[in-house]
Amino acid sequence: MFIDIQDLSFTYSNSLTKAVNCISFTIEKGEVISILGRSGSGKSTILRLIAGLEMPDEGSFTLNGKKIMDDRTFIQPEKRGIGMVFQDYALFPHMNVEENILFGLSKMSRKDKKRRVNEVLELVELEGFEKRYPHQLSGGQQQRVALARAIAPEPELILLDEPFSNLDADLQVKIREDLRRILKKANTTAVFVTHNINDAHALADRILKIKDGKIDKIGRPCDLLGSTSELPNTGEVIFEELLPV
Amino acid sequence: MNRYLANVNGWTIGAILIIILLFIPNVSIVTGIFSSASENWAHIKEYMLVNYIKSSLTLVFFTAMFTVVIGLSLAWLIAQYDFPLRSFMKWALILPLSIPPFIGAYTYHGIVNYTGVIQKTLRNQFEIVPNPSFFDIMNVPGAIFIYTLFLYPYVYMITRIFLSHQSASLIESARTLGKGPWEIFLKVVIPISRVSIIGGVSLVVLEVLNDYGVVKYFGIQTFSTAIFQTWFGLGDLDSSIKLAASLMGIVIFILIIERILRGGKQYSYSTTKVRPLPLVKLKGKSAVFATMYTLVIFSIAFLVPVIQLMDWVILTFGKVPMGEVLVYTRNSVTVAALSATLIIVFSLIVGNFSRIVHHKFAKLLPKLTILGYSIPGAVIAVAVVTTFIALDRFLAPVYEFIGIDSGLVLSVSLFMLISAYIIRFFAIGYNSIESGFDKIGTDFRDASRMLGVSRLRTFFKIDVPMMKGAIISGFVLVFVDILKEIPLTLILRPFNYDTLATKAFQYASDEKIMEASQASLLIVGVSAIAIIIFHKLLREEPK
Numbered sequence: 083m084f085i086d087i088q089d090l091s092f093t094y095s096n097s098l099t100k101a102v103n104c105i106s107f108t109i110e111k112g113e114v115i116s117i118l119g120r121s122g123s124g125k126s127t128i129l130r131l132i133a134g135l136e137m138p139d140e141g142s143f144t145l146n147g148k149k150i151m152d153d154r155t156f157i158q159p160e161k162r163g164i165g166m167v168f169q170d171y172a173l174f175p176h177m178n179v180e181e182n183i184l185f186g187l188s189k190m191s192r193k194d195k196k197r198r199v200n201e202v203l204e205l206v207e208l209e210g211f212e213k214r215y216p217h218q219l220s221g222g223q224q225q226r227v228a229l230a231r232a233i234a235p236e237p238e239l240i241l242l243d244e245p246f247s248n249l250d251a252d253l254q255v256k257i258r259e260d261l262r263r264i265l266k267k268a269n270t271t272a273v274f275v276t277h278n279i280n281d282a283h284a285l286a287d288r289i290l291k292i293k294d295g296k297i298d299k300i301g302r303p304c305d306l307l308g309s310t311s312e313l314p315n316t317g318e319v320i321f322e323e324l325l326p327v
Numbered sequence: 328m329n330r331y332l333a334n335v336n337g338w339t340i341g342a343i344l345i346i347i348l349l350f351i352p353n354v355s356i357v358t359g360i361f362s363s364a365s366e367n368w369a370h371i372k373e374y375m376l377v378n379y380i381k382s383s384l385t386l387v388f389f390t391a392m393f394t395v396v397i398g399l400s401l402a403w404l405i406a407q408y409d410f411p412l413r414s415f416m417k418w419a420l421i422l423p424l425s426i427p428p429f430i431g432a433y434t435y436h437g438i439v440n441y442t443g444v445i446q447k448t449l450r451n452q453f454e455i456v457p458n459p460s461f462f463d464i465m466n467v468p469g470a471i472f473i474y475t476l477f478l479y480p481y482v483y484m485i486t487r488i489f490l491s492h493q494s495a496s497l498i499e500s501a502r503t504l505g506k507g508p509w510e511i512f513l514k515v516v517i518p519i520s521r522v523s524i525i526g527g528v529s530l531v532v533l534e535v536l537n538d539y540g541v542v543k544y545f546g547i548q549t550f551s552t553a554i555f556q557t558w559f560g561l562g563d564l565d566s567s568i569k570l571a572a573s574l575m576g577i578v579i580f581i582l583i584i585e586r587i588l589r590g591g592k593q594y595s596y597s598t599t600k601v602r603p604l605p606l607v608k609l610k611g612k613s614a615v616f617a618t619m620y621t622l623v624i625f626s627i628a629f630l631v632p633v634i635q636l637m638d639w640v641i642l643t644f645g646k647v648p649m650g651e652v653l654v655y656t657r658n659s660v661t662v663a664a665l666s667a668t669l670i671i672v673f674s675l676i677v678g679n680f681s682r683i684v685h686h687k688f689a690k691l692l693p694k695l696t697i698l699g700y701s702i703p704g705a706v707i708a709v710a711v712v713t714t715f716i717a718l719d720r721f722l723a724p725v726y727e728f729i730g731i732d733s734g735l736v737l738s739v740s741l742f743m744l745i746s747a748y749i750i751r752f753f754a755i756g757y758n759s760i761e762s763g764f765d766k767i768g769t770d771f772r773d774a775s776r777m778l779g780v781s782r783l784r785t786f787f788k789i790d791v792p793m794m795k796g797a798i799i800s801g802f803v804l805v806f807v808d809i810l811k812e813i814p815l816t817l818i819l820r821p822f823n824y825d826t827l828a829t830k831a832f833q834y835a836s837d838e839k840i841m842e843a844s845q846a847s848l849l850i851v852g853v854s855a856i857a858i859i860i861f862h863k864l865l866r867e868e869p870k
């Protein structure tokens with residue numbers, strides 16, 4: 083098993099209820115998993131726990147045979163080798179595109195760094211944008227820079243939180259396809275959060291449905307959601323509209 | 328694995344150490360209340376205490392009243408109306424803050440006294456010899472006049488920002504309901520700005536209680552002067568600790584009243600959507616009146632004293648050797664810059680700690696350091712000296728061991744003064760840094776760590792560059808406050824160490840008003856520049 087997560091639970095310090103309640107699942111190498119659920123169901127919290135940005139009440143997590151956390155271990159996020167694309171991208175506003183990507187490439191020679199920057203920029207089709215600052219990019223371009231930045235250090239796992247939420251509908255479809263192509267090409271294992279059923283359908287190998295911090299269902303898109311033909315193919319349909327409460 | 332223990336690292340330890348250091352000296356005041364009373368204290372308590380309370384409260388009450396009247400009326404005029412000179416006045420009306428009240432006090436005394444420009448003109452040009460007591464400002468009403476002139480900007484500044492940003496919909500709906508300007512002012516503006524008025528006026532009150540320069544120069548007995556008198560005049564540190572504790576009691580009482588008046592509400596400008604209040608253009612008589620009113624206030628609170636200072640500087644040019652002035656300037660700038668830098672560094676550590684540790688205490692503890700700013704300088708001076716002398720006693724064996732024969736090392740060093748500045752002004756720097764951290768949030772920091780970058784490197788490469796604005800404005804505010812500071816500097820400076828402020832104060836106390844002018848004008852100039860820089864930064868921030 084590439085990734086093994088067992089009995090993960092978490093409570094925010096200012097709250098009494100569990101935001102994540104005893105979640106277990108496994109992921110194969112190269113697999114793309116989607117976490118689907120309505121607003122407030124605990125999707126972002128699961129990603130932050132995997133990333134190490136929050137510390138769980140209990141649970142264990144191994145990545146590629148390496149113990150990341152259990153009762154007595156807690157590896158800090160910067161030591162986990164996990165990449166993350168934030169919902170609002172969190173591109174550093176005081177650095178240009180190249181500096182943003184270089185920022186995560188510390189343990190390389192200067193020449194390797196340069197080559198890696200060109201590689202990932204080519205992957206996201208943004209060659210020639212090295213010197214632009216984040217505010218000089220469109221929403222979709224920012225999103226791709228964020229992806230390039232996360233991929234550049236070649237993480238073993240990449241996490242994406244609502245990667246399409248800030249984009250308009252046309253761009254969402256385009257970026258969605260780009261993302262699948264990029265992830266598969268780099269053979270990256272990925273977990274991405276969405277509340278949009280079409281995103282999950284188009285991108286994921288498997289879907290994890292979350293309800294009130296617990297796993298509701300888990301399985302392949304066609305098993306969980308039915309075949310694509312049953313989905314309306316015009317416009318965007320969101321999770322809430324499809325699944326009865 | 329314990330979630331809170333896992334957060335224990337360099338940041339936490341550093342932050343907690345800093346917070347403890349900021350608190351220790353105040354403990355010595357509280358314990359001082361319980362030490363046995365000397366004869367002096369019995370005398371003070373019996374005959375003097377009531378007087379100190381009376382005069383301190385009189386000064387506080389009337390200054391608060393007048394600063395509210397002036398500050399609120401100016402804020403309202405500038406926020407709602409357009410008239411000639413408005414955009415200049417908008418920030419010029421803050422400038423009186425650059426004149427420390429004690430400099431304003433001796434400058435006005437110089438203007439109105441027997442040899443001053445007013446009486447001289449009356450005598451020589453009009454052959455009128457007025458009753459000199461008519462021009463005597465060295466009394467309680469005079470001190471209230473001085474405080475009002477140089478402290479009203481606190482009320483003006485806070486209330487104006489509130490009115491221009493937050494009141495648009497309320498005032499516009501009042502207008503559409505057919506209310507006239509006076510009615511709107513009385514029934515809408517005053518009630519909705521209550522919280523910001525109280526915020527501004529409590530700063531004024533704390534400044535008045537803190538003041539030593541004006542009351543000492545005017546010979547008025549207040550808590551501040553009494554603490555110094557019992558300490559240095561009678562050599563009775565214990566009694567002055569007891570006085571300090573009483574003053575602290577009054578301050579805490581006032582802070583509680585402030586809380587109650589505010590109704591638990593914090594003034595927040597950022598939460599609701601900012602929609603500027605559209606300006607009403609004044610015409611004819613009302614435009615002339617508005618311009619005249621603002622011009623008169625600006626003149627007496629800034630222009631007149633500055634021109635008088637310039638006049639004296641020109642008259643005495645060369646009398647005070649330039650080299651001497653340079654030394655004071657260098658001392659002032661070094662000690663203010665050093666302390667401000669330390670305050671900003673400490674604020675960054677504590678602010679970062681409060682941001683990343685998800686625990687109630689991590690949010691609450693730094694807020695308590697605000698007390699330091701509320702505690703008058705004289706009290707902090709007593710507290711710091713007591714602590715440092717105790718520290719020197721404690722370290723005496725160490726001094727002996729390394730071959731220093733004096734028992735007092737730390738308590739006669741610049742280190743003591745700088746510690747006192749840090750305790751007193753930490754809150755100013757911390758406020759600025761905290762709002763900077765609030766603005767950038769934690770996403771960038773998380774993003775950096777997810778790229779495999781360590782916490783320390785993240786701090787320097789991401790947090791610090793993104794907070795440049797907050798760091799600069801925090802530094803400037805602290806720097807200016809230290810430049811103007813009087814009681815702490817006078818008591819805690821090492822022997823023969825003079826700053827612009829102490830020198831100006833000493834010359835003025837010796838009735839060498841003209842000699843004091845050079846140092847004073849330098850303080851005012853530097854502070855005014857800093858205030859203008861700060862104003863520019865504030866304006867550019869929303870972009």
Ligand SMILES: Nc1ncnc2c1ncn2[C@@H]1O[C@H](COP(=O)(O)OP(=O)(O)OP(=O)(O)O)[C@@H](O)[C@H]1O
Nearest residue numbers: 094096097101120121122123124125126127128277
């Ligand atoms: N910092 C926090 N402190 C306290 N409670 C929180 C915090 N962040 C989230 N929560 C709560 O935890 C639960 C799960 O939140 P989470 O952000 O994981 O939801 P989500 O599924 O990502 O929702 P969305 O789709 O709206 O982003 C919610 O009930 C939320 O209110």
Ligand SMILES: [Mg+2]
Nearest residue numbers: 125126127243
């Ligand atoms: Mg979320």
